[in-house]
Amino acid sequence: MSNGSLDNDIEHVLLSTDQINARLDEIAADISRDYADKDVLVVGVLKGAVMVVADLTRRLTIPVSMDWMAVSSYGSGTKSSGVVRILKDLDADLHGRHVLVVEDIIDSGLTLSWLVANLRSRGPESVEIATMLRKPDAAKVEVDVRYVGFDIPNEFVVGYGLDYAEQYRNLPYVGTLKPEVYGG
Template sequence: MEPAEIQGDLTEVLLSEADIHQRIAELCREIERDYEGRELLVVGVLKGAVMVMADLSRELRRHVQMDWMAVSSYGAGTQSSGVVRILKDLDTDLTDRDVLIVEDIIDSGLTLSWLRENLESRGAASVEICALLRKPEAAKVDVDVKYVGFEIPNHFVVGYGLDYAERYRNLRAVGILAPHVYS
């Protein structure tokens, strides 16, 4: 879906599909350098990271193993509750593995902080984070994120995997959702 098809639902397009693809390619070159000679397990956080995970894994010029985890701290609202629930756990043993968590967005940081600690406690050799978007103004905890695509303002955004009530995930860009849509 293109932004023009839902322009009344957006107040602004923050990132085009081309912007996103270019930045993902740059992040992949960094990841390739940092993990050269090491086996990498890439863990996508469902559902929002599906688009990022797909494009990131296709852009990497090396073998990677993939797994998925679903966690939630949102419910039906537009702000994180901070209470994390595992909806789908990993199928892979993390013992002595280099793990890269792939996330769509970091808002408060509460969910990601919890997730990193959870995966580290499973015996991973290393756990790093790659997030397409980060909202510095929304941070409630400091989370060390090794790979950040874009820092964005503290608005409710949709597209490229990000949703509101399971809509807008297939938008090929990232845009600010108009308040009249969710008010």
């Protein structure tokens, strides 16, 4: 599957479409088993998790509801201050439900740690995390992640929901950009 000029900006494909699909099959089987007969709410974290949520939930063999949150960790320049704002909150009531937060990637874990604490304060039965990618070397806080697609090096990656300047999200694989694309 080709995306024309976007593919030309990729230096290295880290995870192929086939690798992603095979891992999604495995994670979906685990989730379907672990959440059988439970009231599950899948919470996608916008924008990056759109691809993961869509592909993962289509593979589940259990009924689930879906909702979306958008959060922003902001500070000066490219550094996070650790202060988190909710840009789009959930519509669903979490009380007594099993919440599965789905992320595209976990870097420092700071925003996700805040988000999980926020969701737990709303009275769910449980809150667990599924992520397609995790960068263990970038972690600043310990976040308990129940379902991990792939642990990857601490490199800037795009594709499969991940962007650079709002581009490359639609690539069906995960790759690194050529340095000349971002001035690196």
